[in-house]
Amino acid sequence: MPTKTLDESARRFEELLGPGSVITDPVRLRTYECDGLTHHRATPGVVVLPESAEQIAAVVRICNEHGLPFVARGAGTGLSGGALPRSDGVLVVTSKMRRILSVDVPNRRATVEPGVTNLAITEAVRDLGYYYAPDPSSQQVCTIGGNVAENSGGAHCLKYGFTVNHVVGLEIVTPDGDIVELTDVDSGYDLLGAFVGSEGTLGIATKVVVRLSRLPEAVTTLLAAFEDIERGGRVVSAIIGGGIVPAAIEMMDALAVEAAEAAVACAYPEGAGAVLIVELDGPAEEVAHQFGEVTRICRENGAFEIRVADDPVERAAIWRGRKSAFAAVGRISPAYIVQDGVVPRTALPEVLARIDGLSREYGIRVANVFHAGDGNLHPLVLFDDAEPGAGERAEIVSGRILDLCIEHGGSITGEHGVGVDKSRYMPKMFSDNDLNTMQLVRCAFDPRGLSNPGKIFPTPRLCGEVPGVRKGVHPLVASGQAEHF
Numbered sequence: 001m002p003t004k005t006l007d008e009s010a011r012r013f014e015e016l017l018g019p020g021s022v023i024t025d026p027v028r029l030r031t032y033e034c035d036g037l038t039h040h041r042a043t044p045g046v047v048v049l050p051e052s053a054e055q056i057a058a059v060v061r062i063c064n065e066h067g068l069p070f071v072a073r074g075a076g077t078g079l080s081g082g083a084l085p086r087s088d089g090v091l092v093v094t095s096k097m098r099r100i101l102s103v104d105v106p107n108r109r110a111t112v113e114p115g116v117t118n119l120a121i122t123e124a125v126r127d128l129g130y131y132y133a134p135d136p137s138s139q140q141v142c143t144i145g146g147n148v149a150e151n152s153g154g155a156h157c158l159k160y161g162f163t164v165n166h167v168v169g170l171e172i173v174t175p176d177g178d179i180v181e182l183t184d185v186d187s188g189y190d191l192l193g194a195f196v197g198s199e200g201t202l203g204i205a206t207k208v209v210v211r212l213s214r215l216p217e218a219v220t221t222l223l224a225a226f227e228d229i230e231r232g233g234r235v236v237s238a239i240i241g242g243g244i245v246p247a248a249i250e251m252m253d254a255l256a257v258e259a260a261e262a263a264v265a266c267a268y269p270e271g272a273g274a275v276l277i278v279e280l281d282g283p284a285e286e287v288a289h290q291f292g293e294v295t296r297i298c299r300e301n302g303a304f305e306i307r308v309a310d311d312p313v314e315r316a317a318i319w320r321g322r323k324s325a326f327a328a329v330g331r332i333s334p335a336y337i338v339q340d341g342v343v344p345r346t347a348l349p350e351v352l353a354r355i356d357g358l359s360r361e362y363g364i365r366v367a368n369v370f371h372a373g374d375g376n377l378h379p380l381v382l383f384d385d386a387e388p389g390a391g392e393r394a395e396i397v398s399g400r401i402l403d404l405c406i407e408h409g410g411s412i413t414g415e416h417g418v419g420v421d422k423s424r425y426m427p428k429m430f431s432d433n434d435l436n437t438m439q440l441v442r443c444a445f446d447p448r449g450l451s452n453p454g455k456i457f458p459t460p461r462l463c464g465e466v467p468g469v470r471k472g473v474h475p476l477v478a479s480g481q482a483e484h485f
Contacts (some may be wrong), residue, residue, distance in 0.1 A: 005066050006045045009090070015050050016058050021096070022111040023047035031093055033076040036138075039337065040420055044071075044085035047386050051096045053171060053206035059179035060204070063450060065089055071452045072204040074114060074146030077138040079338050079420030082150060082199045086179045086410045089450075092204060094145050099402030100124050101207065108212040109168060114145025118152075120208060130440050133160040136415070138322050148205050149280055151197030153415030154250040155322070156279070158373035160213065162415065164196040172202075175446035194441060199417050200452035202445040216281035219247075220291050221222055221315045224276045224303040229253050229368065231302045232274040233348045238371040239278070240345060244290050248279040249373035252324050256329070256367040257321065263328035266321030269305040276303075276372070278314075278427065280350055300476035306371050325369040326380065333365070333382035335391070340416035341405035343375045348386070351404050358400055362393045368400075376414035378407070402430070418456045439463075 013022045023029060024046055034041045046067075056129040063070045069089035076083060085091040098115035101441045105128055109119060117137035121132040135154035136142050142152070147163045148170070156170075160166075170182045170192060181190040195202050226232045232251050239249065244348055252260065254273050260266050278294055280287045291308075309315040329336050343351045347441050352368060359366045367380040378402055401413045402425050412418070412425045426435060435457065445451070445465035 002357065003140045005068070006088070006112040006432070008094055009062055009066055009068060010046045010256070013025035013046065013059060013223070014060055016062075017050060017055055021049040022047075029277060032073065032076070032085055032093065035073070035076045035081060037079050037081050037338070037419070037421055040084050042085050042087050044091035045087055045089050045314060046099075047093060048092045048094050049093050052279065053173060053308065055208055055447070056092060056094075056204055057173045057177045057179050059090065059092060059172055060175065061127035064176055067448070067450070069450050070202045072145070072149065074149075074225075075117070075138075075141050075145035077142040078134075078417065079340065080150070080199075080413065080417040081421045082419035082452075083146070084420050086165055086453070093229075094204075094206075095147075097206070098274055099142075103128070103212075105130070105212075108214075108447045109209055109357070111169075111207060111209045112144055113207060114143060116144050118142050118144060118147060120302070121212075121386055126215070129215050130213055132163050133157075133213045134163050134165065134166055137326065144208050144210070145205050148196050148208055149200050150415070150417040153376070155250055155319075155371060157248060157279075157370065157415070158318055159245050159247045161193075164193060166211045166213075167192065167196055167208060168211050170195060170205050171207035173204045173206055175448070175451040189400060197417070198442075199419065199455050201442050201455055203451060204389060216247075216283075218284040218287040219275065219279065219281045219310075219315065221309045221318050222291070222294065222298075223268070223307045223309075224278070224298040225272035225305040226274045226276065226302055227304065229274040229352055230349050232276045233352065233372070233457050235298055235301045235303070236277060236344055239294055240373065242293060242295060242297065243468050245280050246290070246294070246373065247281045248277065249371070251275070251372040252322060252325060252369070253368040255332075255365060255382075256325050256369045258335045258368060259328040259332045259380075261290055262331035264320050264324045266324075268308075268321055272305075277318060284336040289467050297455065301423055301461075324380070325367075328360040329367055329380045333335055335385040335394075336367075337381040337383075337394055338416075339377070339379045339381060339398050340413050341377050341402050341410060341413040342381075343408045344348070344372070344375065346373065347408040347410070348375060351377070354404050355401055358397050362397050362427075364394050364397045365388070374414070376412065377401070395407055397426070398460065399425075407474075413472070420455055423456055423458045426456070 069086045073083040094114040097113035101111040103110045168184045365382040370377045383390040447463040
């Protein structure tokens with residue numbers, strides 16, 4: 001995109017939003033060059049910080065007028081490069097839109113702007129006896145708009161479901177600059193479900209109506225320590241197989257525990273090859289019964305220490321190490337890759353053994369942290385970026401872990417999204433017909449391909465094309481703007 005076009009658009013943005021809400025200074029622009037996955041970086045052409053849906057719509061219409069690509073960004077905590085900006089485009093940052101607009105207790109709903117943090121919703125309604133169930137580990141800082149874009153999960157999604165299960169309405173700005181509402185009506189196409197998890201490729205959320213959940217009568221959290229991760233994996237299968245669905249089942253291996261100890265001194269049991277965190281909630285009698293069963297299963301499968309927490313302070317102490325796991329590995333490794341894949345629960349022991357084999361084969365350490373209850377792996381691939389070739393080996397290990405997930409009938413992502421990081425793996429999971437169908441959905445929303453381009457799909461497709469195998473050279477390939485794989 002010619003610099004002149006960006007400069008002209010920036011001037012119009014300043015007229016619209018005010019000079020304090022438009023960033024063009026090269027140094028300040030670098031603040032926004034990546035999300036939480038720092039391996040992918042690009043300096044945005046222009047950054048705008050709107051304060052309303054009307055302002056976002058006006059920005060998008062200007063982008064359409066000049067053919068400028070635009071990308072929405074919340075808190076930038078994503079881990080797939082989903083908010084990676086375009087150097088030839090506009091980054092729309094929603095951090096100023098952080099009002100809780102209404103709380104409707106009788107209907108168990110709250111309406112919030114996209115810049116509201118995940119945890120702030122719970123804090124606003126806790127005294128009323130409610131909370132917002134999806135809880136990413138970054139919930140203190142991640143925002144609801146980004147949660148909607150990525151269909152974010154969290155530890156308690158085993159029992160309560162992901163973001164899509166708790167969003168009952170949206171106001172969005174479409175890729176052509178219209179403001180429309182999407183609701184959870186039973187008739188017609190589920191456009192709300194299509195939008196949640198679309199990673200900004202179908203538009204920008206400007207208001208979110210979320211479902212509130214009642215605070216449970218009782219909550220009990222236990223931590224069980226095992227000599228190795230295989231024993232912990234057997235416990236997970238035994239708990240679910242016994243008909244118990246805890247609010248959360250989380251596991252960390254010895255390397256992840258080492259990192260957590262270095263970062264937050266969580267004081268987990270010494271000598272543990274794996275720790276398992278199980279949280280039970282619901283009616284008091286049900287929780288008491290389930291606690292007895294879970295404790296028995298842990299002991300029968302070799303737990304050498306079990307700790308129990310019944311009050312919020314004790315529970316927070318148990319969760320401290322797990323919640324800090326991603327950032328904590330920075331204490332034991334100069335660099336790391338956070339991966340996100342899913343396997344069937346029953347495949348956990350075999351997949352973890354294969355990951356250990358990859359670690360030894362390539363000389364790359366892997367710390368395993370995962371939502372064990374639903375098989376959502378978060379292997380942390382550790383390497384020294386000052387060591388020649390270490391980064392390349394880490395990338396290979398990271399990619400082969402995703403191959404393992406696909407091989408065992410799983411998925412390349414459980415909650416972090418595809419973004420730019422995993423798009424090349426999409427053809428390994430989906431057929432050409434599947435990908436063509438997804439592209440047609442996107443084209444129905446965004447025929448010009450301006451809304452967060454380059455994400456999810458491995459290669460660009462013009463919306464005017466007929467899906468199928470192309471004969472001859474694609475115009476974008478011929479012009480050098482795209483590659484054909």
